[in-house]
Structure formats: structure tokens, C-alpha cells
Amino acid sequence: DTGVSQDPRHKITKRGQNVTFRCDPISEHNRLYWYRQTLGQGPEFLTYFQNEAQLEKSRLLSDRFSAERPKGSFSTLEIQRTEQGDSAMYLCASTLTPTEAFFGQGTRLTVV
């Protein structure tokens, strides 16, 4: 399968714990995005990488959130000291062109 892959698909964590999600984009895609989607809402932009450089971050991305894309390949999104408000679907997307962003299946986070 050559699509965008995300791991894990589901994560349940206790409030205050740290969690890390992984995204493997389509191999030739140089742009990688993280979005967050809560119930009944559309995805909201969190951050963007071009190759290994993180070029843009949304104000939604508090200092408890950090993202990396070492060597311009896979990316990780870490949330420290999770809060119940962090419960959401975290989506990764990659693109080579400006018109076609391909999304992964998402990681559903539940903070209890």
C-alpha cells in the first residue's frame, strides 16, 4: 500500500501522560501536514513540513505539542501532559502538488 500510513490507529491515555504518533507519507511527497479533527468538525491545520523543515505552525499548536520530520521522511507528533481537550482524531496528509493532499486514516486519541 503506497498511501499515507499512521500509527497507532487508536490511543487511550490517562490525563497527564505523554503520547507520540507516527506518520509515514507517500514516499515522493515533500510536504507533510498534521491536522486535528474533533467530533462534528472539519480538520483544522496544526503544522506543516517541507522536507525536514517545519515551516508553519498554527496557534492551535500549544507548547505541549511538538512535531518532527527527521530526514524529511516520516514524521512524529508528540503531545506532552495530555489534557481531556486533546481528545480528537489526528490526521496526517502529504502532497507533492498544491491540489491533491492525501490523508492517512488518522490516529484517534482518547484522554481519560
Add this chain to the structure above:
Amino acid sequence: QKEVEQDPGPLSVPEGAIVSLNCTYSNSAFQYFMWYRQYSRKGPELLMYTYSSGNKEDGRFTAQVDKSSKYISLFIRDSQPSDSATYLCATREGPGAGSYQLTFGKGTKLSVIP
């Protein structure tokens, strides 16, 4: 006011009906317009995109953009039960905008009843 407004529905139609889904947007800098389909607990899947105003057809799906009124539409002809999903409109700014980040509507949940 959100940059992209979309009626969340839900919308329920009989099989074979023509479905009309709509969004409005407020940012004049938006030049690319997309429709994504999202099945329950899955990631969004790109259906169609258009650049600037005009129509685009792909099988049973037609996307329409009217930049003068900032109005985006998706029409589904001969709707099928397999079309039951949430439909998300998305927009982005034009060339030179940097990140190409997408701004989404809330999504409209569609059910096609056999």
C-alpha cells in the same frame, strides 16, 4: 465567523436522488476548492478539486465554484447507498501562499436510503 461555512446536516435522501451540498467562504484569497469524502472513523478522501470559478464533472459528481458569491457546490447524481458519508469542502489560497494548508468546512453528513 468561520472562514468556511458548511451546513452540517444531516441530510437524508432516497437512492437515485440528486444531492446538492454547499459551502460559503469569506476569504477572497482562496483560489483552490476541494471536496473530500469521509467515511466513519476514516481519513478524508479527495473527490474533486477546482481552481477558481467554474464547473468540473467526474462521473456522477459535479463541483461548482462561484467566486463572485463565494459559493461552492457539489452535486451527486443518481445517489447510491455507498455515497453515505460526510462530505467536507476545503479551500486554500493561490500560488505563493506558502504552506498550501487547507481550510475545511464542518462537513455535511449524507445518508442515502435504499
